[in-house]
Amino acid sequence: MYQVLARKYRPRNFNELVGQNHVSRALTSALERGRLHHAYLFTGTRGVGKTTIARILAKCLNCETGITSTPCEVCATCTAVNEGRFIDLIEIDAASRTKVEDTRELLDNVPYAPTQGRFKVYLIDEVHMLSTHSFNALLKTLEEPPAHVKFLFATTDPQKLPITVISRCLQFTLRPLAIDEITEHLTDILNKEHIQAEQDAIWQIAESGQGSLRDALSLTDQAIAYGQGAIQHQDVKDMLGLIDRTIIYDLVLAIHQNQQQRVSQLLMQFRQQALDVSLVLDQLISTLHELALLQYLPDLSLKYSAEINKKIMQLSQLISAQDLQLYYQVACKGRADLQLAVTQEQGFEMCILRLLAFRPLQPNEVLVSTAQQAPLQNTEIAAQAPIEQMRSQADAQPAASITVETQAVDSTLIQEASSDDFLDETVSEPAQPSSTSLDQIIFDPATDELLFDLDNSNENTHRPVDDEPSSDDFLFDEIAPLPRADIHDEPKLTVHPVVALESDLFLTSVQNQAETLLPLESVDVETASATDQAHAVVELQSSILDENTPVIDVVPDQDCNIMPQDILRLTPQQLEGEWTLDKWEYWFRHSSLSPAVQELAQQGVMSGQIDGQSTFQIAPKYEQLLNQLQHALEQALKEQWANTQFEVKYADVSSTTPYFMQNERKQRAYARAAELLHAESAVKDLLHSFEGEIQNIQLK
Structure with a gap:
């Protein structure tokens, strides 16, 4: 007759026991030294070996060769225990014998000597099911049983046992198997x-x-x-009823990269396959847990195929640790809310959509302001609008003062594209002016980054977002295209009426909403009628450059024929030999160091030998901060150059630091950008037609 695997291969001695080494070691030592307790309590989840260990212990106590940790398996006692017919091993199912009368009947037989074996062993399974009266009846005998009696208790819920019972037993907690x-x-x-x-x-x-x-x-x-x-x-x-793990990995990747169409396809696939969405969500949570573990334990052995292992490792390197924690928290919350949803499918899909909606911005993305939760609409400025039209508008509003204010998102919500990625882009075609609208460009030399914020201010002009930057994404005709931004939770803006200035330079973006945040940029335009020949002023205002750094008003000769982004680009360096200021800046700005460590690195200078004795000199005021971040800097150096001997010297830095070099490049880029602005034909026409001038151009 066929016997199921769980019974056929049940361990018969401690050597065959799978896992639970902490239990087998303690019991083996006690048996070999004769230090036996009269009551044992085995706790743990189902199927981890509680009853099996109790039977092995009973066999060890009654083997005909004597009390031993290695029963012979051939004597009559061992054979009888293995076959479940040993008369002195009394197995009781407490779940079916919970009454106090059953316990009293058991205790009435305790004083009698064993019939066949050396000990009379009472094995009570699921002992937590006994009633309170049964426990009370058992207490006295359990505390001082006859010498020939051993109690072995097994339970999956030890919290339900009275503390008076637990204190009389030697407790072993069996862990789930790996x-x-x-x-x-x-x-x-x-x-x-x-x-x-x-x-x-x-x-x-x-x-x-x-x-x-x-x-x-x-x-x-x-x-x-x-x-x-x-x-x-x-x-x-x-x-x-499981799904292929690769689908879960595809879902995580699609959410992280904001591939909404791909997420939609996967959700439809889950519907068509009629999968148990709770199991799918469990696998998603397990996958996020596994990815988080791999980030901190990269040597963790994976038991999947080589293809799946490769995909897991790539995902763990692609998604940041903080993003994984957010995804895990949202998924766990969604798992708990499944029972609250109308259907489990609805709860699962809302959880996935929540992951997508609250997905953190990536380093190459910018939050974009918009009035509707819809694709970004095209906003352009007509550079060649008839001058007569603008004059008529000015005549209709004599001596009018019009202000446009745009509001920006809290800077903590914005993750900007790095300048290296931005500057590597090339211009595909020159910008083409179009219909009247206003866009906003923020050029931030402090971070070598550009933010591009587009909003629609013309209801008749619409175009969906695509992956390729349009011709509107240029600061000037010659400047590289700005990266297109993704749309998320949009800020609301306060807008006043505006007269659109015709130019290739996109000054600001406008949107009709009520709630305001911090003002980021304002353009004040004062116009008068053409007959009055009033003075026209265009003021573009943003944050001011470092107060301690003089602004370069004249473009240096070496910058006359290059673009601002070329000025900002670092010259590639051969990282060998002695450290120089250029080599040091080029290395840490292109390294994988965190922004906080790079911020410290630019405040000091490195001297000594690359891949040898190196000394980092920095002002004493940074000592406390560097003490916290020094390990990351030293580790990055040693990962690239194994022979690096790194030390820190706290002293005022008399020479130029990367921080000042960076500021100098930004000022030169600013001056070059201002020169290009004045050279724009559309701007020249505006200034000439209105007898105006551009004042106080300040960018940070």
């Missing part, structure tokens, strides 16, 4: 059974066992029957 331990044990059993099985399928069964070896063996029996004598990975996934 997936590796279950996988190895299943592989040995299948080899003994001569059953072909794929390693991925065995791993999947072990994971589905959730730490219970008995559950894993039961699933193995089911998989053998389902696969007609063989265990295939696809069969196991179909049997358990």
Whole structure:
């Protein structure tokens, strides 16, 4: 007659026991030294070996060779215990015998000597199911039992046991088995059974066992029957109702990269396959946990195929640790809210959409202001509008003062594109002026970055966002295109009526909304009628450059024929030999150091040998901060140059630092940008037609 694997391969001694080394070691030592307790309590989840260990212990106590940790397995006592017919091993199911009368009947037989063995062993399974009166009746005997009696208790819920019972027992907590331990044990059993099985399928069964070896063996029996004598990975996934892990990885990647169309396709696929969405969400949470672990434990061994392992490693390197924590928290919250949703499918889909909606901005993205939750609309300025039209507008509003104010998002919500990525882009075509609208460009030399914020101020002009930057994305005809931004939670703006100035330079963006945040940029235009020949002033105002750094008003000769982004670009350096200021700046600005460490690095200078003795000199006021971040800087140097001997010297830096070099480049870029602005034909026409001038151009 066929015997299920869980019973056929139940361990019969401590050597065959899978896991639970802390329990087997303690019991083995006690048996060998004769230091035996009269009551043992085994706790743990289902299928981890509580009853098995109790039976092995009973066999060790009654083996005919004597009390031993290695029973002979051949004597009558060992054979009887293995077959479940040893008369002095009394197994009681407390779940079916909860009454106090049952306990009293058991205690009435305690004083009598064992019939066949050395000890009379009472094995009470699920002991927490006994009633309060039963526990009270058991207390006195449990505290001082006869010398020939041993009590072995097993329970999955020790919290329900009275503390008076627990204090009278020697307690062992059995832990859930690791997936590796279950996988190895299943592989040995299948080899003994001569059953072909794929390693991925065995791993999947072990994971589905959730730490219970008995559950894993039961699933193995089911998989053998389902696969007609063989265990295939696809069969196991179909049997358990699981989906391919690669789909989960694709879903995580699509959410992280804001690929809304791909997320939609995957959600439709889940619907069509009628999957158990709670299991899908469980796999998503497990995947996020696994990715977070790999970031801190890159040597963690994975039991998947080589293809899946490669994808996992790529994902763990692509998604930042803080993003993973946010995704995990949202997914866990969604898992708890499944029961609150109208249907589980609805709760699952809302959880995925929530992950997408609250996805953090990536380094190459910028938050864009818009009035509707819709694709970004095209906003352009007509550079060649008839001068007569503007004059008529000015005549209609004599001596009018018009102000446009745009509001910006809190800077903590904005993650900007790095200047290196931006500057590497090339111009595909010159900017073409179009219909009247106002755009906003923020050029921030302090971070070598550009923010580009577009809003629609013309209801008749619409165009969807595409992946390729349009001709409107240029500061000047010759300047490289600005990166297009993704749309998320948009800020609201306060807007007053405006007269649109015709120019290729996009001054500001306008949007009709009520709520305001911090003002980022304002353009004040004062116009009068053409007959009055009033003075026209265009003021473009932003944050001011460093107060301690003089502004360069005249473009240096070496900058006359290059673009602002070329001025900002660092000259490539050969990182060998002695450290120089240029080499030091080029290295840390192109390294993977965090922004905080790079901020410190630009305040000091490095001297000494690359890949040798190096000394970093920095002002004493940065000592406390550097003490916290020094390890990251030193580790990055040693990862690239193994022979680096790094030390820090706290002293005032008399020479130029990368910080001042960077500011000098930004000023030169600013001066060059101002020169290009004045050279624009549209700006010249405006100034000439209105007898105006551009004043106080300040960019930070």
